[in-house]
Amino acid sequence: MKPKNQRLTLALLAIVAVVGAALLAMSALKDQAAYFYTPSDAARDHVAPGQAVRLGGMVDKGSLKRSKDGVTIDFVVSDGSASVPVRFAGIVPSLFREGSGVVADGRFDAQGTFVADQILAKHDERYMPPQVEGAMHKSGSLK
Amino acid sequence: MIAEAGLAALWLGAALCVLQLVVAILVVRGDETANGLVRPVAAAQAVLTCLAFGLLILLFVRVDLSVLLVAENDHSEKPFLYRFAGAWGNHEGSMLMWVSILAVAGAAVALLEKRLEERTLIATLGGQAAIGIGFYAFPLFASNPFARLNPSPAEGQGLNPLLQDPGLAFHPPTLYLGYVGLSIAFSFAIGALVTRDVGPAFARAMRPWVLGAWIFLTLGITAGSYWAYYELGWGGWWFWDPVENASLMPWLAATALLHSVTVLATRDGLRAWTVMLAVVAFSMSMIGTFLVRSGILTSVHAFAVDPRRGSFLLALLALYIGGALALFALRVGTVREGSRFDAVSREGALVLNNLLLTVVLGIVLVGTLYPLIAEALSGAKISVGPPYFNSAAGPLALILVAVMGAGPMMRWRREELGVIARRMAPATALVVFALVAVKLVLPPMGLLPFLGLALAFGVALASVAPLWGRNLRRTPLFTYGMVIAHLGIAVSLMGMACDSAFTREKLVAVAVGDSVPVGPFTVKLASVAPNFGENWESMQASLEIRRGNGAMFVLEPQARAYWSPPTETGESAISTRLDGQLYTVLGKQNDDGRWQLRLWWKPFVTFIWLGGALVAIGGALALLGRILRDVRAKKREHEAAYA
Numbered sequence: 175m176k177p178k179n180q181r182l183t184l185a186l187l188a189i190v191a192v193v194g195a196a197l198l199a200m201s202a203l204k205d206q207a208a209y210f211y212t213p214s215d216a217a218r219d220h221v222a223p224g225q226a227v228r229l230g231g232m233v234d235k236g237s238l239k240r241s242k243d244g245v246t247i248d249f250v251v252s253d254g255s256a257s258v259p260v261r262f263a264g265i266v267p268s269l270f271r272e273g274s275g276v277v278a279d280g281r282f283d284a285q286g287t288f289v290a291d292q293i294l295a296k297h298d299e300r301y302m303p304p305q306v307e308g309a310m311h312k313s314g315s316l317k
Numbered sequence: 318m319i320a321e322a323g324l325a326a327l328w329l330g331a332a333l334c335v336l337q338l339v340v341a342i343l344v345v346r347g348d349e350t351a352n353g354l355v356r357p358v359a360a361a362q363a364v365l366t367c368l369a370f371g372l373l374i375l376l377f378v379r380v381d382l383s384v385l386l387v388a389e390n391d392h393s394e395k396p397f398l399y400r401f402a403g404a405w406g407n408h409e410g411s412m413l414m415w416v417s418i419l420a421v422a423g424a425a426v427a428l429l430e431k432r433l434e435e436r437t438l439i440a441t442l443g444g445q446a447a448i449g450i451g452f453y454a455f456p457l458f459a460s461n462p463f464a465r466l467n468p469s470p471a472e473g474q475g476l477n478p479l480l481q482d483p484g485l486a487f488h489p490p491t492l493y494l495g496y497v498g499l500s501i502a503f504s505f506a507i508g509a510l511v512t513r514d515v516g517p518a519f520a521r522a523m524r525p526w527v528l529g530a531w532i533f534l535t536l537g538i539t540a541g542s543y544w545a546y547y548e549l550g551w552g553g554w555w556f557w558d559p560v561e562n563a564s565l566m567p568w569l570a571a572t573a574l575l576h577s578v579t580v581l582a583t584r585d586g587l588r589a590w591t592v593m594l595a596v597v598a599f600s601m602s603m604i605g606t607f608l609v610r611s612g613i614l615t616s617v618h619a620f621a622v623d624p625r626r627g628s629f630l631l632a633l634l635a636l637y638i639g640g641a642l643a644l645f646a647l648r649v650g651t652v653r654e655g656s657r658f659d660a661v662s663r664e665g666a667l668v669l670n671n672l673l674l675t676v677v678l679g680i681v682l683v684g685t686l687y688p689l690i691a692e693a694l695s696g697a698k699i700s701v702g703p704p705y706f707n708s709a710a711g712p713l714a715l716i717l718v719a720v721m722g723a724g725p726m727m728r729w730r731r732e733e734l735g736v737i738a739r740r741m742a743p744a745t746a747l748v749v750f751a752l753v754a755v756k757l758v759l760p761p762m763g764l765l766p767f768l769g770l771a772l773a774f775g776v777a778l779a780s781v782a783p784l785w786g787r788n789l790r791r792t793p794l795f796t797y798g799m800v801i802a803h804l805g806i807a808v809s810l811m812g813m814a815c816d817s818a819f820t821r822e823k824l825v826a827v828a829v830g831d832s833v834p835v836g837p838f839t840v841k842l843a844s845v846a847p848n849f850g851e852n853w854e855s856m857q858a859s860l861e862i863r864r865g866n867g868a869m870f871v872l873e874p875q876a877r878a879y880w881s882p883p884t885e886t887g888e889s890a891i892s893t894r895l896d897g898q899l900y901t902v903l904g905k906q907n908d909d910g911r912w913q914l915r916l917w918w919k920p921f922v923t924f925i926w927l928g929g930a931l932v933a934i935g936g937a938l939a940l941l942g943r944i945l946r947d948v949r950a951k952k953r954e955h956e957a958a959y960a
Contacts, residue, residue, distance in 0.1 A: 196679070
């Protein structure tokens with residue numbers, strides 16, 4: 175390489191790398207970023223099955239069922255106007271209960287059930303995740 | 318009285334900081350009369366700030382509930398360690414610790430740095446003072462840790478139980494030493510730009526400081542990862558949580574800086590780039606502080622804060638990063654072009670290392686900030702999780718590790734492709750062999766763990782290759798440091814690949830007396846009984862575990878309930894073996910009386926943190942080597958002068 179061009183080449187290389195990274199990041203973001211939905215949003219927008227989303231709302235009273243294996247639970251999340259059935263296998267956070275707010279990460283299956291990988295809930299009275307608070311405001315359960 | 322004395326000390330420190338900046342500006346502009354003033358002022362400022370921080374700790378230890386911060390975060394029934402460390406387990410206290418470390422870093426430069434040209438040094442201390450003023454203003458005007466509460470309550474509200482862990486005593490100070498230590502690199506860059514003194518001597522003076530901050534960052538991240546692993550009870554060691562990213566980004570920038578500063582020191586290349594990286598590295602620290610401390614993120618680190626503080630931090634961020642970049646743009650023309658090198662050379666490999674690190678940094682930065690920006694612009698609530706980071710940054714990280722294996726085998730300036738191919742042959746052969754062996758022998762796994770595992774073996778071999786054929790006793794200490802740090806990366810990669818490829822997980826509900834197999838173990842729930850601690854009660858399971866027909870051992874995971882503030886946490890119980898860890902979590906009791914148990918067998922997961930520790934040890938050896946060489950050189954000079 176001609177020494178004269180070295181600085182230029184380095185600069186070009188850096189620019190190509192940065193642009194490449196930006197493109198890579200953008201395409202990955204488009205595929206992987208999980209949007210936040212309330213049950214009414216989900217009903218309106220017809221979220222594709224398998225796409226990572228975050229669902230927030232209230233756990234319907236009387237909807238919580240534990241299956242025979244003892245660790246899988248089914249419940250219904252609603253926001254007053256629409257509701258979504260949710261399934262989760264795992265240990266739920268301590269303040270997860272019927273009639274209170276919840277945010278779940280996961281995806282819809284082909285039958286329209288939301289399969290959650292992770293459940294977020296209020297840790298305690300003082301440490302409330304903003305997402306949960308936002309969801310509860312959005313669904314009108316926190317006034 | 319203690320609180321008032323603390324506040325007074327903080328104000329005095331701030332005043333000295335302003336003085337330090339003014340005098341530094343005068344000296345740099347040619348007024349030599351006040352030359353001797355800057356160093357003592359920097360030292361005095363550090364003493365005052367540390368005094369203020371010490372007094373805050375005293376208030377917490379004595380549980381002085383007439384102070385608002387203590388009343389909100391302390392509790393008289395807390396164990397001593399958590400009253401002590403609780404001083405920085407909250408927003409105001411942690412920002413005061415930030416300022417203290419900043420002042421101590423400045424004082425360390427003022428007292429210890431002897432090699433830098435005097436005017437550049439004074440300009441550097443001026444830069445440090447300029448950062449200091451903003452971060453003094455923050456506690457003084459926006460979050461006073463010493464504010465009184467009248468009337469004082471009968472009892473404090475206690476500390477978030479997740480933070481009640483011995484890790485709290487070490488993790489934040491370590492990470493802050495790294496974060497704030499990078500301010501020195503930033504100030505060096507500012508100083509050198511101001512006095513137009515960017516060159517090998519400047520790089521040699523800056524290197525130990527960067528190395529020091531980087532060691533603490535490495536330790537802090539490694540410890541933080543292990544803390545999240547055992548405390549959260551989710552079995553994962555890295556969640557791509559924005560707070561974790563906030564510590565990873567300065568580390569990536571500092572790692573790049575560490576390598577480019579070496580090129581500048583040894584070969585006088587990459588001048589402007591190194592200065593830029595020094596600015597970027599500390600900017601990442603400040604962005605991290607903003608993300609973590611402004612309250613816009615959700616995590617155990619985000620203490621409840623009011624939004625004005627976020628705006629204050631954002632303004633500081635814009636001021637410092639913008640100011641530094643403006644200075645860079647103005648002065649970059651005066652930075653002479655460094656010496657040249659071939660594309661295939663040690664420098665070339667280091668440039669590639671820097672580019673890849675920067676790109677990974679960019680990917681992490683975009684993923685971390687995107688949800689915040691999207692919400693600010695369109696109100697859309699988005700979360701960006703592990704799938705994005707793994708798929709975007711993972712492949713680049715593997716390429717980076719491969720370059721890391723090859724780089725140290727190259728000569729400076731120019732290298733023949735044939736020669737380097739020959740030197741790389743054993744490592745390359747090992748990678749190919751490992752690829753085939755893993756494919757044939759081990760169960761199928763994902764592409765990234767598969768490539769990572771095979772690469773880790775080759776890179777482990779390649780990283781010790783620089784010692785090959787050398788006189789081991791005459792090899793300088795910092796070469797050993799590099800070898801060990803690179804080996805640490807390979808070891809860590811091996812742990813990550815094994816963890817994601819071989820982990821066995823069981824989530825079950827069992828009655829007392831039932832057994833569950835997980836990996837090579839059989840776990841029997843022997844009993845569940847209540848248990849008490851100083852400020853909590855719990856249900857504690859007794860798990861009787863056997864590996865094959867081996868001896869029985871017991872693990873006791875707990876489901877804990879803290880009284881103040883009332884919170885439930887799961888305390889995992891972990892058994893560490895030579896070849897991995899068995900990780901157990903106790904869940905809730907179902908209505909039918911069965912207990913939920915979550916069990917993981919994680920082969921070689923310990924390698925992740927072992928590797929991190931090796932990286933830090935390698936850094937420490939390199940630092941020691943540099944310091945010893947300096948001391949010896951000075952001694953020789955001294956002897957020569959009197960011979």
